[in-house]
Amino acid sequence: MMALLLRDLKLSVRAGGGALIGVLFFMTVVAVIPFGVGPDLNLLSRIGPAIVWIGALLSALLGLDRLFQTEREDGSLDLILMQEHPLVLTVLVKCLAHWLANGLPLVIASPLLGLFMNMSETAIGAVALTLLVGSPALTFIGAVGAAVAVALPRGGLLVSILVLPLAVPVLIFGVSASYAAVEDPAPFMPPFLMLSAITMFFAVLGPVGAALALRNAGD
Template structure:
């Protein structure tokens, strides 16, 4: 299992891996917002956390369809399905590797993009923390979509559409926790803890659902 984790992380940073593409897309989305909205610094810092979160959500959707598809194309998925390891555990490891390769770079890039949006230190810290906790949930949810669409050619857009409704609560609680950190009356902990709960919930349900879909995708 460690071998699978290492292999997938290696693949995501080598040529053709999705790690850099996700970060570049994230930067593109967030960087054009100030040009579109105009030089109103107060407005930018007010919408900052939401924009950073939306950017992160869209870029994490971008790489999802490749999670199982590359393995299917070269035949590795067949061999993975045949092994004695519980499939849900294998999928969980693949999700973790996918998050390390695609999700974590987004979290690391987010403070820089926070500066673009004229956010103060507290807001940047809160956004980064909520992204750190929330993006794994996006990966776990996305694994189900990726597994369902694994046999479809050009299933990328379909995966995004399948996954988006389930990803919306993550966005809502991520953004509201980020805002709660800077706006005084709202408490930070309740939305943040709900975000943690969503992540843990999907950490269990996502791999189980994806494993079920992969088993039945047989062809």
């Protein structure tokens, strides 16, 4: 299993792996917002957490469709399906590798983008923390979509459409926790704990669903 994690991490940083594409897309999306909205610093700092979260959500969806498709194209998926390792565990490890290569860089880049949006230190910290807790859920939900669409050529857009509605709760609680950290009356903990709960919930449900879909995608 450790071997699978290391291989997927290696693949994501080699040519065509696309680990940095997500971060670049994230930076592009957030960097153009100030140009569109105009130089209203108060407005920017008010919408900042939401924009950073939406940017991160879209970037997280970007590389997800390749999670199992590359394995299927070169025949590795067949061998993975035949092994005695529980498939759920294999999927979980693949999700972890995907998050480390694609999700974690988004979390690390988010403070920089917070500066673009004229956010306060507290808001920047809150957004980075909620992204750290919430972005694994996006990967786990996306794994199900990726597994369902694994046999479809050009299933990328389909994966995004399948996954986006399920990712909305993550976005809602992530953004509301970030706002709660800067706006006084709202408490920070309840939405933050809900976000953690969603991540843990999908950490279990996502791999199970994806494994089920992969088993039945045989051809």
